[in-house]
Amino acid sequence: MSSPTTAGWFGPFGGRYVAETLVAALDELEAAWRDARADGAFLHELDRLLSTYVGRPTPLYHAERLSDDVARTAGRRAGTIRVWLKREDLAHTGAHKINNTIGQVLLARRMGKPRVIAETGAGQHGVATATACALFGLRCEVFMGELDVARQAPNVLRMELLGAQVHPVRAGSRTLKDAMNEALRDWVTHVRTTHYCVGSVAGPHPYPSLVRELQSVIGREARAQLFAATGRSPDAVVACVGGGSNAMGIFATFVDDPGSSAVRLFGVEAAGHGIDTNEHAATLSRGSVGVLHGAKSYVLQDEDGQILEAHSISAGLDYPGVGPEHSFLRDSGRARYLAVTDSDALAAFSSLARTEGILCALETAHAIAALPRIVAELPERHEGLDVLVSLSGRGDKDLATVRDWRERTGAAS
Ligand SMILES: *Cc1c(COP(=O)(O)O)cnc(C)c1O
Numbered sequence: 424m425s426s427p428t429t430a431g432w433f434g435p436f437g438g439r440y441v442a443e444t445l446v447a448a449l450d451e452l453e454a455a456w457r458d459a460r461a462d463g464a465f466l467h468e469l470d471r472l473l474s475t476y477v478g479r480p481t482p483l484y485h486a487e488r489l490s491d492d493v494a495r496t497a498g499r500r501a502g503t504i505r506v507w508l509k510r511e512d513l514a515h516t517g518a519h520k521i522n523n524t525i526g527q528v529l530l531a532r533r534m535g536k537p538r539v540i541a542e543t544g545a546g547q548h549g550v551a552t553a554t555a556c557a558l559f560g561l562r563c564e565v566f567m568g569e570l571d572v573a574r575q576a577p578n579v580l581r582m583e584l585l586g587a588q589v590h591p592v593r594a595g596s597r598t599l600k601d602a603m604n605e606a607l608r609d610w611v612t613h614v615r616t617t618h619y620c621v622g623s624v625a626g627p628h629p630y631p632s633l634v635r636e637l638q639s640v641i642g643r644e645a646r647a648q649l650f651a652a653t654g655r656s657p658d659a660v661v662a663c664v665g666g667g668s669n670a671m672g673i674f675a676t677f678v679d680d681p682g683s684s685a686v687r688l689f690g691v692e693a694a695g696h697g698i699d700t701n702e703h704a705a706t707l708s709r710g711s712v713g714v715l716h717g718a719k720s721y722v723l724q725d726e727d728g729q730i731l732e733a734h735s736i737s738a739g740l741d742y743p744g745v746g747p748e749h750s751f752l753r754d755s756g757r758a759r760y761l762a763v764t765d766s767d768a769l770a771a772f773s774s775l776a777r778t779e780g781i782l783c784a785l786e787t788a789h790a791i792a793a794l795p796r797i798v799a800e801l802p803e804r805h806e807g808l809d810v811l812v813s814l815s816g817r818g819d820k821d822l823a824t825v826r827d828w829r830e831r832t833g834a835a836s
Contacts, residue, residue, distance in 0.1 A: 453628070536561075541563070646676050659810045706722060
Protein backbone atom coordinates (compact mmCIF):
# COMPACT_ATOMS: atom_id res chain seq x y z
CA MET A 424 0.00 0.00 0.00
CA SER A 425 1.15 3.49 -0.72
CA SER A 426 1.75 4.78 2.77
CA PRO A 427 4.35 7.47 3.37
CA THR A 428 6.47 5.15 5.52
CA THR A 429 6.99 1.48 6.28
CA ALA A 430 3.89 -0.72 6.29
CA GLY A 431 1.77 0.03 9.31
CA TRP A 432 3.69 3.10 10.45
CA PHE A 433 3.23 6.74 9.61
CA GLY A 434 6.39 8.12 11.14
CA PRO A 435 6.05 7.26 14.84
CA PHE A 436 2.27 6.72 14.56
CA GLY A 437 0.18 3.64 13.88
CA GLY A 438 1.35 0.13 14.59
CA ARG A 439 -0.55 -2.67 16.27
CA TYR A 440 -1.24 -2.38 19.98
CA VAL A 441 -3.47 -5.45 20.26
CA ALA A 442 -3.72 -8.80 22.02
CA GLU A 443 -1.30 -11.42 20.66
CA THR A 444 -4.24 -13.50 19.38
CA LEU A 445 -5.22 -10.75 16.96
CA VAL A 446 -1.87 -10.43 15.24
CA ALA A 447 -2.51 -13.50 13.09
CA ALA A 448 -5.96 -12.15 12.15
CA LEU A 449 -4.48 -8.78 11.17
CA ASP A 450 -1.82 -10.57 9.10
CA GLU A 451 -4.53 -12.64 7.43
CA LEU A 452 -6.52 -9.48 6.62
CA GLU A 453 -3.45 -7.72 5.25
CA ALA A 454 -2.57 -10.70 3.04
CA ALA A 455 -6.18 -11.04 1.83
CA TRP A 456 -6.29 -7.37 0.90
CA ARG A 457 -2.95 -7.52 -0.89
CA ASP A 458 -4.27 -10.51 -2.83
CA ALA A 459 -7.67 -8.92 -3.56
CA ARG A 460 -6.28 -5.63 -4.86
CA ALA A 461 -4.12 -7.54 -7.33
CA ASP A 462 -7.15 -9.48 -8.54
CA GLY A 463 -8.86 -7.82 -11.51
CA ALA A 464 -12.13 -9.68 -10.84
CA PHE A 465 -12.31 -8.35 -7.27
CA LEU A 466 -11.57 -4.79 -8.34
CA HIS A 467 -14.07 -5.04 -11.15
CA GLU A 468 -16.76 -6.23 -8.72
CA LEU A 469 -15.92 -3.37 -6.33
CA ASP A 470 -16.07 -0.81 -9.15
CA ARG A 471 -19.33 -2.23 -10.41
CA LEU A 472 -20.95 -1.94 -6.97
CA LEU A 473 -19.56 1.56 -6.45
CA SER A 474 -21.16 2.68 -9.68
CA THR A 475 -24.44 0.72 -9.76
CA TYR A 476 -25.22 0.51 -6.03
CA VAL A 477 -23.44 3.39 -4.30
CA GLY A 478 -23.97 5.84 -7.18
CA ARG A 479 -20.37 6.75 -8.00
CA PRO A 480 -18.89 8.87 -9.33
CA THR A 481 -20.51 11.44 -7.05
CA PRO A 482 -20.78 14.90 -8.64
CA LEU A 483 -18.31 17.73 -8.17
CA TYR A 484 -20.33 20.92 -7.83
CA HIS A 485 -19.15 24.52 -8.17
CA ALA A 486 -20.97 26.30 -5.32
CA GLU A 487 -21.04 29.85 -6.67
CA ARG A 488 -23.16 31.55 -4.03
CA LEU A 489 -21.26 29.87 -1.21
CA SER A 490 -18.01 30.91 -2.91
CA ASP A 491 -19.02 34.58 -2.86
CA ASP A 492 -20.16 34.26 0.73
CA VAL A 493 -16.80 32.77 1.73
CA ALA A 494 -14.86 35.41 -0.23
CA ARG A 495 -16.80 38.21 1.45
CA THR A 496 -16.29 36.77 4.96
CA ALA A 497 -12.57 36.30 4.26
CA GLY A 498 -12.27 39.89 3.09
CA ARG A 499 -11.65 38.98 -0.55
CA ARG A 500 -13.39 40.23 -3.67
CA ALA A 501 -16.33 38.25 -5.06
CA GLY A 502 -15.16 35.94 -7.85
CA THR A 503 -11.69 35.37 -6.39
CA ILE A 504 -12.68 32.11 -4.67
CA ARG A 505 -14.23 29.06 -6.30
CA VAL A 506 -15.52 26.47 -3.81
CA TRP A 507 -16.04 22.98 -5.26
CA LEU A 508 -18.15 20.52 -3.29
CA LYS A 509 -17.47 16.79 -3.69
CA ARG A 510 -20.95 15.43 -3.12
CA GLU A 511 -20.52 12.34 -0.94
CA ASP A 512 -23.92 13.21 0.53
CA LEU A 513 -25.37 11.85 -2.71
CA ALA A 514 -23.87 8.38 -2.19
CA HIS A 515 -26.23 5.60 -1.07
CA THR A 516 -27.01 5.92 2.68
CA GLY A 517 -26.08 9.61 2.46
CA ALA A 518 -22.37 9.70 3.29
CA HIS A 519 -18.91 8.46 2.34
CA LYS A 520 -18.94 5.60 4.88
CA ILE A 521 -20.48 3.20 2.36
CA ASN A 522 -17.29 3.33 0.18
CA ASN A 523 -15.42 1.63 3.01
CA THR A 524 -18.04 -0.86 4.18
CA ILE A 525 -18.80 -2.17 0.67
CA GLY A 526 -15.08 -2.82 0.17
CA GLN A 527 -14.52 -4.47 3.55
CA VAL A 528 -17.62 -6.64 3.40
CA LEU A 529 -16.67 -7.74 -0.12
CA LEU A 530 -13.29 -8.66 1.35
CA ALA A 531 -14.94 -10.54 4.27
CA ARG A 532 -16.92 -12.60 1.78
CA ARG A 533 -13.75 -13.35 -0.18
CA MET A 534 -12.04 -14.44 3.07
CA GLY A 535 -14.94 -16.83 3.76
CA LYS A 536 -15.98 -15.04 6.97
CA PRO A 537 -19.75 -15.39 7.41
CA ARG A 538 -20.01 -12.89 10.28
CA VAL A 539 -19.15 -9.17 10.34
CA ILE A 540 -18.91 -7.07 13.49
CA ALA A 541 -18.60 -3.31 13.84
CA GLU A 542 -18.69 -0.73 16.56
CA THR A 543 -20.55 2.52 16.17
CA GLY A 544 -21.07 5.73 18.12
CA ALA A 545 -23.75 7.69 16.34
CA GLY A 546 -24.77 4.64 14.38
CA GLN A 547 -23.71 5.91 10.94
CA HIS A 548 -20.97 3.34 10.51
CA GLY A 549 -23.30 0.67 11.93
CA VAL A 550 -25.89 1.53 9.29
CA ALA A 551 -23.29 1.50 6.48
CA THR A 552 -21.98 -1.88 7.66
CA ALA A 553 -25.49 -3.33 8.03
CA THR A 554 -26.28 -2.09 4.50
CA ALA A 555 -23.25 -3.83 2.98
CA CYS A 556 -23.96 -7.03 4.94
CA ALA A 557 -27.57 -7.06 3.73
CA LEU A 558 -26.27 -6.66 0.19
CA PHE A 559 -24.06 -9.74 0.50
CA GLY A 560 -26.24 -11.78 2.90
CA LEU A 561 -23.65 -11.81 5.71
CA ARG A 562 -24.50 -11.81 9.41
CA CYS A 563 -23.96 -8.41 11.00
CA GLU A 564 -23.59 -7.59 14.70
CA VAL A 565 -22.97 -4.04 15.88
CA PHE A 566 -21.63 -2.98 19.28
CA MET A 567 -22.95 0.32 20.53
CA GLY A 568 -22.72 2.01 23.94
CA GLU A 569 -25.99 1.80 25.85
CA LEU A 570 -26.15 5.57 26.08
CA ASP A 571 -25.71 5.89 22.32
CA VAL A 572 -28.41 3.26 21.71
CA ALA A 573 -30.81 5.50 23.61
CA ARG A 574 -29.59 8.71 21.91
CA GLN A 575 -29.55 7.32 18.38
CA ALA A 576 -32.82 5.42 18.21
CA PRO A 577 -33.48 6.04 14.48
CA ASN A 578 -30.14 4.50 13.50
CA VAL A 579 -30.72 1.51 15.80
CA LEU A 580 -34.02 0.96 14.00
CA ARG A 581 -32.30 1.33 10.61
CA MET A 582 -29.69 -1.30 11.52
CA GLU A 583 -32.37 -3.69 12.75
CA LEU A 584 -34.46 -3.18 9.62
CA LEU A 585 -31.36 -4.03 7.60
CA GLY A 586 -31.11 -7.33 9.48
CA ALA A 587 -28.30 -6.45 11.92
CA GLN A 588 -28.24 -7.30 15.60
CA VAL A 589 -27.34 -4.35 17.86
CA HIS A 590 -25.59 -5.16 21.15
CA PRO A 591 -25.86 -2.37 23.76
CA VAL A 592 -22.56 -2.12 25.68
CA ARG A 593 -23.07 -1.46 29.40
CA ALA A 594 -19.41 -1.10 30.40
CA GLY A 595 -17.64 2.15 31.29
CA SER A 596 -19.17 5.37 30.05
CA ARG A 597 -21.47 3.34 27.74
CA THR A 598 -20.33 5.23 24.62
CA LEU A 599 -18.10 4.72 21.59
CA LYS A 600 -14.81 3.86 23.31
CA ASP A 601 -16.53 1.13 25.34
CA ALA A 602 -18.14 -0.23 22.18
CA MET A 603 -14.67 -0.28 20.55
CA ASN A 604 -13.24 -2.33 23.40
CA GLU A 605 -16.17 -4.72 23.24
CA ALA A 606 -15.78 -5.19 19.47
CA LEU A 607 -12.07 -6.00 19.86
CA ARG A 608 -12.91 -8.46 22.66
CA ASP A 609 -15.52 -10.16 20.50
CA TRP A 610 -13.08 -10.37 17.61
CA VAL A 611 -10.49 -12.10 19.79
CA THR A 612 -13.07 -14.77 20.66
CA HIS A 613 -14.55 -15.30 17.17
CA VAL A 614 -11.67 -14.40 14.93
CA ARG A 615 -11.90 -17.52 12.74
CA THR A 616 -15.45 -16.78 11.52
CA THR A 617 -15.57 -13.02 11.93
CA HIS A 618 -14.39 -9.95 10.08
CA TYR A 619 -14.13 -6.75 12.13
CA CYS A 620 -15.23 -3.86 9.92
CA VAL A 621 -13.46 -0.75 11.22
CA GLY A 622 -15.19 2.49 10.24
CA SER A 623 -12.41 5.02 9.84
CA VAL A 624 -8.68 5.30 9.09
CA ALA A 625 -8.04 4.24 12.68
CA GLY A 626 -7.36 0.97 14.48
CA PRO A 627 -4.37 -1.37 14.20
CA HIS A 628 -2.50 -1.93 10.91
CA PRO A 629 -3.71 -2.68 8.21
CA TYR A 630 -6.95 -0.77 8.88
CA PRO A 631 -5.64 2.81 8.49
CA SER A 632 -4.16 1.89 5.08
CA LEU A 633 -7.05 -0.34 4.03
CA VAL A 634 -9.74 2.24 4.81
CA ARG A 635 -7.61 5.00 3.26
CA GLU A 636 -7.39 3.07 0.03
CA LEU A 637 -11.11 2.27 -0.04
CA GLN A 638 -11.93 5.95 0.54
CA SER A 639 -9.28 7.29 -1.85
CA VAL A 640 -11.84 7.01 -4.65
CA ILE A 641 -13.21 10.35 -3.35
CA GLY A 642 -10.01 12.26 -4.09
CA ARG A 643 -9.22 10.43 -7.33
CA GLU A 644 -12.61 11.29 -8.76
CA ALA A 645 -12.56 14.86 -7.46
CA ARG A 646 -9.10 15.56 -8.85
CA ALA A 647 -10.08 14.31 -12.31
CA GLN A 648 -13.42 16.17 -12.20
CA LEU A 649 -11.78 19.41 -11.16
CA PHE A 650 -9.13 19.03 -13.82
CA ALA A 651 -11.83 18.47 -16.44
CA ALA A 652 -13.60 21.64 -15.26
CA THR A 653 -10.63 23.96 -14.76
CA GLY A 654 -7.54 22.27 -16.19
CA ARG A 655 -5.75 22.63 -12.88
CA SER A 656 -5.28 21.20 -9.40
CA PRO A 657 -7.03 22.76 -6.42
CA ASP A 658 -5.19 25.31 -4.30
CA ALA A 659 -6.57 23.77 -1.14
CA VAL A 660 -8.46 20.65 -0.09
CA VAL A 661 -10.69 20.77 2.99
CA ALA A 662 -12.46 18.05 4.97
CA CYS A 663 -13.85 17.50 8.45
CA VAL A 664 -12.00 15.03 10.68
CA GLY A 665 -13.54 12.59 13.12
CA GLY A 666 -11.46 9.46 12.76
CA GLY A 667 -10.35 11.01 9.48
CA SER A 668 -11.60 8.75 6.69
CA ASN A 669 -13.35 11.23 4.42
CA ALA A 670 -10.38 13.57 4.88
CA MET A 671 -7.81 10.87 4.13
CA GLY A 672 -9.97 9.74 1.20
CA ILE A 673 -9.86 13.17 -0.43
CA PHE A 674 -6.24 13.92 0.65
CA ALA A 675 -4.67 10.60 -0.44
CA THR A 676 -4.15 11.33 -4.13
CA PHE A 677 -2.49 14.68 -3.30
CA VAL A 678 -0.34 13.22 -0.49
CA ASP A 679 0.93 10.41 -2.71
CA ASP A 680 1.84 12.64 -5.65
CA PRO A 681 5.04 14.63 -5.07
CA GLY A 682 3.94 16.95 -7.89
CA SER A 683 0.99 18.02 -5.73
CA SER A 684 3.04 19.42 -2.88
CA ALA A 685 1.66 22.90 -3.58
CA VAL A 686 -1.88 21.70 -2.87
CA ARG A 687 -2.61 22.78 0.71
CA LEU A 688 -4.48 20.26 2.86
CA PHE A 689 -6.77 21.30 5.72
CA GLY A 690 -8.52 19.05 8.24
CA VAL A 691 -11.24 20.48 10.47
CA GLU A 692 -11.91 19.03 13.90
CA ALA A 693 -14.78 19.68 16.29
CA ALA A 694 -14.06 22.32 18.93
CA GLY A 695 -17.38 21.57 20.65
CA HIS A 696 -17.96 24.27 23.28
CA GLY A 697 -14.42 25.58 22.63
CA ILE A 698 -10.94 24.02 22.64
CA ASP A 699 -10.18 25.69 25.97
CA THR A 700 -13.08 23.91 27.63
CA ASN A 701 -13.09 20.20 28.44
CA GLU A 702 -15.87 19.65 25.97
CA HIS A 703 -14.46 19.25 22.50
CA ALA A 704 -13.18 16.60 20.09
CA ALA A 705 -10.11 18.51 18.88
CA THR A 706 -7.67 15.62 19.16
CA LEU A 707 -5.00 17.11 16.90
CA SER A 708 -5.30 20.62 18.33
CA ARG A 709 -5.44 19.69 22.02
CA GLY A 710 -4.57 15.99 22.42
CA SER A 711 -1.30 14.22 23.19
CA VAL A 712 0.31 11.07 21.87
CA GLY A 713 -1.14 7.86 23.28
CA VAL A 714 -2.67 4.54 22.33
CA LEU A 715 -6.33 4.06 21.46
CA HIS A 716 -8.15 1.44 19.45
CA GLY A 717 -4.96 -0.54 18.83
CA ALA A 718 -2.81 2.24 17.37
CA LYS A 719 -0.54 5.06 18.48
CA SER A 720 -1.81 8.52 17.57
CA TYR A 721 -2.94 11.77 19.11
CA VAL A 722 -5.71 11.08 21.63
CA LEU A 723 -7.67 12.97 24.27
CA GLN A 724 -6.42 11.61 27.60
CA ASP A 725 -5.78 12.69 31.17
CA GLU A 726 -2.36 12.60 32.92
CA ASP A 727 -2.84 8.91 33.74
CA GLY A 728 -3.50 8.02 30.12
CA GLN A 729 -7.23 7.51 30.72
CA ILE A 730 -9.14 8.30 27.54
CA LEU A 731 -11.42 11.32 27.94
CA GLU A 732 -14.93 11.72 26.61
CA ALA A 733 -15.04 13.80 23.45
CA HIS A 734 -17.81 16.29 22.80
CA SER A 735 -19.25 17.60 19.57
CA ILE A 736 -22.72 18.56 18.40
CA SER A 737 -22.01 16.24 15.45
CA ALA A 738 -21.99 12.64 16.63
CA GLY A 739 -19.63 11.57 13.83
CA LEU A 740 -16.83 13.86 15.05
CA ASP A 741 -17.33 12.87 18.68
CA TYR A 742 -14.28 10.58 18.84
CA PRO A 743 -11.37 10.95 21.30
CA GLY A 744 -8.77 9.71 18.79
CA VAL A 745 -7.77 10.26 15.18
CA GLY A 746 -6.26 8.09 12.46
CA PRO A 747 -2.45 7.79 12.77
CA GLU A 748 -1.74 9.18 9.30
CA HIS A 749 -3.37 12.47 10.30
CA SER A 750 -1.04 12.65 13.31
CA PHE A 751 1.84 12.17 10.89
CA LEU A 752 0.54 14.77 8.42
CA ARG A 753 0.08 17.20 11.31
CA ASP A 754 3.56 16.77 12.75
CA SER A 755 5.24 16.80 9.34
CA GLY A 756 3.35 19.96 8.43
CA ARG A 757 1.96 18.49 5.21
CA ALA A 758 -1.58 19.12 6.44
CA ARG A 759 -2.93 21.76 8.76
CA TYR A 760 -5.71 21.15 11.28
CA LEU A 761 -8.19 23.69 12.58
CA ALA A 762 -11.08 23.38 15.00
CA VAL A 763 -14.61 24.77 14.70
CA THR A 764 -17.12 25.14 17.54
CA ASP A 765 -20.64 23.73 17.68
CA SER A 766 -22.20 27.16 17.20
CA ASP A 767 -20.02 28.06 14.20
CA ALA A 768 -20.85 24.68 12.62
CA LEU A 769 -24.58 25.31 13.13
CA ALA A 770 -24.27 28.74 11.49
CA ALA A 771 -22.45 27.16 8.51
CA PHE A 772 -25.15 24.49 8.27
CA SER A 773 -27.75 27.25 7.87
CA SER A 774 -25.69 29.28 5.46
CA LEU A 775 -25.05 26.32 3.15
CA ALA A 776 -28.77 25.55 3.22
CA ARG A 777 -29.65 29.14 2.26
CA THR A 778 -26.94 29.76 -0.31
CA GLU A 779 -26.92 26.40 -2.08
CA GLY A 780 -30.04 24.47 -1.11
CA ILE A 781 -28.02 21.72 0.54
CA LEU A 782 -28.74 20.43 4.05
CA CYS A 783 -25.36 18.95 4.96
CA ALA A 784 -24.38 16.72 7.86
CA LEU A 785 -23.27 18.61 10.97
CA GLU A 786 -19.85 16.93 10.57
CA THR A 787 -19.52 18.50 7.12
CA ALA A 788 -20.74 21.85 8.45
CA HIS A 789 -17.45 22.10 10.38
CA ALA A 790 -15.50 22.04 7.10
CA ILE A 791 -17.81 24.68 5.60
CA ALA A 792 -17.45 26.90 8.68
CA ALA A 793 -13.64 26.85 8.40
CA LEU A 794 -13.57 28.05 4.77
CA PRO A 795 -13.16 31.80 5.41
CA ARG A 796 -10.27 31.15 7.83
CA ILE A 797 -8.64 28.79 5.36
CA VAL A 798 -9.03 31.17 2.43
CA ALA A 799 -7.49 33.95 4.52
CA GLU A 800 -4.35 31.77 4.81
CA LEU A 801 -4.01 31.27 1.05
CA PRO A 802 -2.02 33.70 -1.10
CA GLU A 803 -4.23 35.68 -3.46
CA ARG A 804 -4.24 34.56 -7.06
CA HIS A 805 -5.23 36.82 -9.93
CA GLU A 806 -7.19 34.07 -11.72
CA GLY A 807 -8.92 33.04 -8.47
CA LEU A 808 -8.42 30.19 -6.03
CA ASP A 809 -9.97 26.73 -6.33
CA VAL A 810 -10.91 25.18 -2.99
CA LEU A 811 -12.05 21.56 -2.99
CA VAL A 812 -14.29 20.54 -0.08
CA SER A 813 -15.43 17.07 0.92
CA LEU A 814 -19.16 17.31 1.46
CA SER A 815 -19.03 14.14 3.52
CA GLY A 816 -22.73 13.59 4.15
CA ARG A 817 -26.29 14.84 4.17
CA GLY A 818 -28.07 16.35 7.13
CA ASP A 819 -31.32 14.38 7.39
CA LYS A 820 -29.95 12.48 10.40
CA ASP A 821 -29.24 15.77 12.21
CA LEU A 822 -32.57 17.54 11.87
CA ALA A 823 -33.65 16.80 15.46
CA THR A 824 -30.32 18.15 16.76
CA VAL A 825 -30.67 21.29 14.64
CA ARG A 826 -34.25 21.80 15.81
CA ASP A 827 -33.22 21.47 19.50
CA TRP A 828 -30.38 23.93 18.94
CA ARG A 829 -32.70 26.48 17.33
CA GLU A 830 -35.16 26.15 20.22
CA ARG A 831 -32.41 26.46 22.84
CA THR A 832 -30.73 29.45 21.27
CA GLY A 833 -33.84 31.09 19.85
CA ALA A 834 -32.08 31.23 16.49
CA ALA A 835 -34.27 32.70 13.80
CA SER A 836 -31.89 31.80 10.98
C1 LIG B 1 -18.80 9.53 10.24
C2 LIG B 1 -18.83 10.79 9.51
C3 LIG B 1 -17.74 11.68 9.52
C4 LIG B 1 -16.51 11.45 10.35
O1 LIG B 1 -15.80 10.31 10.02
P1 LIG B 1 -14.39 10.39 9.25
O2 LIG B 1 -13.83 9.02 9.40
O3 LIG B 1 -13.58 11.42 9.95
O4 LIG B 1 -14.68 10.76 7.85
C5 LIG B 1 -17.82 12.83 8.76
N1 LIG B 1 -18.92 13.13 8.03
C6 LIG B 1 -19.98 12.31 8.00
C7 LIG B 1 -21.17 12.70 7.18
C8 LIG B 1 -19.99 11.12 8.73
O5 LIG B 1 -21.06 10.32 8.69
